Amino acid sequence: MLAGRPAFVRDVDEAGALAQFAGAIEQQSDPFAAVRGARRLAYRSPLDGHPSTFALYAPARLEPGKRYPLVVALHGLNGRPMNMLRWAFGRDDPGHDGEWEDRHPGDFPDYPAFVVAPMAHFNSMYRHAAEDDVMAVTDWVSRTFPVDPRKVSITGPSMGGTGTAWVGLRFADRFAAAAPLCGYHFNYFLRAPGEFARLHPWEQHQAEERSTVSWAPNGLHLPLYIVHGTRDLPEENSGVLIDRYKQLGYGLLEEHPDEGHNVWQPTYENLKGLGWLTGPTRPSDPNRVVLRTDSLRYDHADWVRIARLERSSAWGEVSAQRRTRGAGRAYEVRTAGVAAFELTPPTSGSSIQVTVDGARIELADGEPMAFERRAGRWERGLTPPGPGLHKRARLAGPLRDVHHEPLVLVYGTADPALTRANEQVARWFGSIRPGFEIDYPVVADTALTDEMARGKALVLVGGAQSNLVTRRLDDRLPIHVTTSPRRVQAGARTFTGDELGAAFVFPNPEQPDRYVVVLAGADVAGTLRAMSLPDFLPDFVVYDRSLAPARGQMVLGRATPLAAGLFDEHWTLPSP
Known part of the structure; x- marks a missing residue:
């Protein structure tokens, strides 16, 4: 009587997977080597010490020596990992809620990419510990399976669309593409100038920091695919990020279907979304890098690292361009709100010339490209912090x-x-x-x-x-x-x-x-x-x-x- 019921089939399948894991561990072999299809997994979170669940899809066939794309899929409000994995494969069932979908994964089509859906502490808005959970799961999958680090992308709808831009633009050098669907990228206080003016200074800054638009300059090498329904009002929830990307001249694909909030079904159906997400390849050594941050938690992008901001909890930005100059390299750097920075490109040259905010500095090959503003002038080298307490990365508040x-x-x-x-x-x-x-x-x-x-x-x-x-x-x-x-x-x-x-x-x-x-x-x-x-x-x-x-x-x-x-x-x- 139970054999044909989906829940029973699921339980038998997951029990078989658990037995396979246990057998591999007993034989002292890699329990993940045989993972195929959709599976529920968990890792122990370093933040609270408890298991944090996620759903993983692994391709049915893996060619030896080949690396595959990875898509990180972020669920929306009240969503669950397996439910989001279904959605990413275009298998949302409008007749059932997300909890039912999470319990009934069903069959997945074969697709040549890994897809992972973190729990990220449930209705977390993907901030704080949840952001760290997304990156921890991404790192674990990338280490454990043959993932191409230049073909990792991120997507999600609604709250997951906001989280896609939130995480993607803070860790932009980790992702090749991002598809934030029907997200919320505009903080309320930025919509109402009168309300914004009444905020305390730290509140004004945090209102800006909460808007993903403020982080958009980091997306130079992160193309976006933004979908927002014309009946999902206000459209500026996505429109502000679209407009900012256009101002910056960055890669953007936008769609505005005649839909309400649910644009994920037409976007993900027939593997359309996965097809777009697994296409781009991130450059491994770009000649231009832009890094904007208000926190040294997010202090680097590619070969640029901000060592110190002029003020903590305030914006700093570095835009660096590399050019060939004979047998050497020339770097042109523009900064704002930055007190010290480093350049760490994988290749250099016999001579290095760095121009920082118009000031030219010559360096010998092998000399560290570290610079600090002293008495209003950019000079080579970083001064070690003096005695006493200093605000620094991961210890700066608020x-x-x-x-x-x-x-x-x-x-x-x-x-x-x-x-x-x-x-x-x-x-x-x-x-x-x-x-x-x-x-x-x-x-x-x-x-x-x-x-x-x-x-x-x-x-x-x-x-x-x-x-x-x-x-x-x-x-x-x-x-x-x-x-x-x-x-x-x-x-x-x-x-x-x-x-x-x-x-x-x-x-x-x-x-x-x-x-x-x-x-x-x-x-x-x-x-x-x-x-x-x-x-x-x-x-x-x-x-x-x-x-x-x-x-x-x-x-x-x-x-x-x-x-x-x-x-x-x-x-x-x-x-x-």
């Missing part, structure tokens, strides 16, 4: 940057009156946003061990009087929250008030290459008020009950913090 890191949330128990509130806030902060599936460890301060903390960022909930770990670090932190007396001390400034508290990110004094985040209230109400912190956050916020209107919002809006902003480049509080 506060939510910690969600790129493996972390442990530690709630304070030293003050029994605050223990429950501390734990509640710890679990709230660890959830990131509704729909974001991640399971960071949450432990009491008395349970944290050196082994648990090693190599991880710490989120400490509770000030020095309620959290034992905060107490140990407190004299080396810039902001102090006390319950008796109820106050916040930030440098020379003292704050008092109702529902008082503070939140900040800082290098961990005991592990200076890792973050520590402190969320602390001067009483129970101040502790719980931390859950009103909005999505866009700077490095530090001191708040009271006036933070309430920001709960569940992207920005502060009508909420008025007592103090908020960015630490300087040496992690020092700014002057009042």
Whole structure:
């Protein structure tokens, strides 16, 4: 009775695949060597230590010595890996929801490419830990199977379309093509100049940073295939990225079918989408490179690396052109917002001439092409950072940057009156946003061990009087929250008030290459008020009950913090 049911067939197939894996492991052979067709797999995420699932399609036939394209397919809101794998092959079934499709993969046509669909922490918008999940899965597939690194592409619909541009343009030198379908590339605040003008400076920057259009200059060698239905309003959700690519003169194919939001069916059906995605080949050593970033998490593209921005959490850009000059090479470089950079091309020449913003610098063959602006002039060489703290790659803030890191949330128990509130806030902060599936460890301060903390960022909930770990670090932190007396001390400034508290990110004094985040209230109400912190956050916020209107919002809006902003480049509080 069960033999003909799709769910039973699927279960038998997956049980057989599991048995095959187990047999290969027992025989000490590669369990992935025989993977063919569609399979559910998982890897252990370094961020929360739990399995992160993905769906993989492997071609039925692999020729020895040949490398194949890889397509990364990002699901939309409420989507699942196998459901997205079906869609990528043009097999969306409008009669069933994504959960049903995920449970019923069915048969896949033979196609000469690998296709992988990450879970990426579910409804994550592909930001923070989810972005890292996409790249981790891409890296794993590329290492494990015969993938051509110059033919890796990325696509997705709706939320996955936004994620396609988000990931593709931040890691543009990793992808040969991108097809963002019916995505959202324009932050609301950029649509409304009046609203934008009322934002705090860090909110204005984060609104720009959240728009994939701001990252478009990186797409010089990343052709886009953008599809947006004429009845999917506003069309400018995709139109802004289309317009920017046209302004830049970059490779673009656009389609505007008479459809609503569902443009993925006509785009992916009959393997049309896969055909376009597996066509382009990324140049291995391009003569021109453009890199735009506001964070040294994304510090390189091809042979250009930004070593230091003029200001963290601010835009920097390098545009570099290489030309042959006799037996040597000439490089012309233009910069904006950059304090230091390096060029690392795979080929050089007997002589090298580099012109940076009009200043000519001659280098001998083999001399490092590293440059730094000193006293307003570009000079060769990079100055090592001096003593003390410095903002740098993966340690520059703002506060939510910690969600790129493996972390442990530690709630304070030293003050029994605050223990429950501390734990509640710890679990709230660890959830990131509704729909974001991640399971960071949450432990009491008395349970944290050196082994648990090693190599991880710490989120400490509770000030020095309620959290034992905060107490140990407190004299080396810039902001102090006390319950008796109820106050916040930030440098020379003292704050008092109702529902008082503070939140900040800082290098961990005991592990200076890792973050520590402190969320602390001067009483129970101040502790719980931390859950009103909005999505866009700077490095530090001191708040009271006036933070309430920001709960569940992207920005502060009508909420008025007592103090908020960015630490300087040496992690020092700014002057009042």
